[in-house]
Amino acid sequence: MNFQELLQFIDLESKRLIQNYGQNSTEQEIILARTVKLTEELGELCNEVLAFNGDQREDKLNKMDKNNLPNELADVIITTLLLAKAMDVDIREALKNKIEKINNRC
Numbered sequence: 001m002n003f004q005e006l007l008q009f010i011d012l013e014s015k016r017l018i019q020n021y022g023q024n025s026t027e028q029e030i031i032l033a034r035t036v037k038l039t040e041e042l043g044e045l046c047n048e049v050l051a052f053n054g055d056q057r058e059d060k061l062n063k064m065d066k067n068n069l070p071n072e073l074a075d076v077i078i079t080t081l082l083l084a085k086a087m088d089v090d091i092r093e094a095l096k097n098k099i100e101k102i103n104n105r106c
């Protein structure tokens with residue numbers, strides 16, 4: 001999958017989410033919902049990172065699926081892109097500018 005295909009998926013997913021959950025929501029409510037969702041997904045990723053490092057209780061570690069870490073990383077990326085879409089951020093341009101800034105630091 002290339003970046004353009006990912007952004008096309010985000011467009012479709014954004015429309016689907018609005019159709020299923022946000023038909024009567026304001027733009028601010030959609031932004032808030034996506035921000036809260038991002039926090040939820042970050043929490044799930046943190047849980048996977050703790051498990052990856054073995055920093056969880058034994059009973060919790062035994063229930064963890066170690067293959068879930070990639071899924072949670074993907075959830076954070078997708079949710080971030082959905083938030084950017086809701087806020088009309090040109091994420092391709094934002095990433096380009098950020099990468100340029102990071103490269104200039106070196």
Ligand SMILES: [Mg+2]
Pocket residue numbers: 041044071072075
């Ligand atoms: Mg998740």
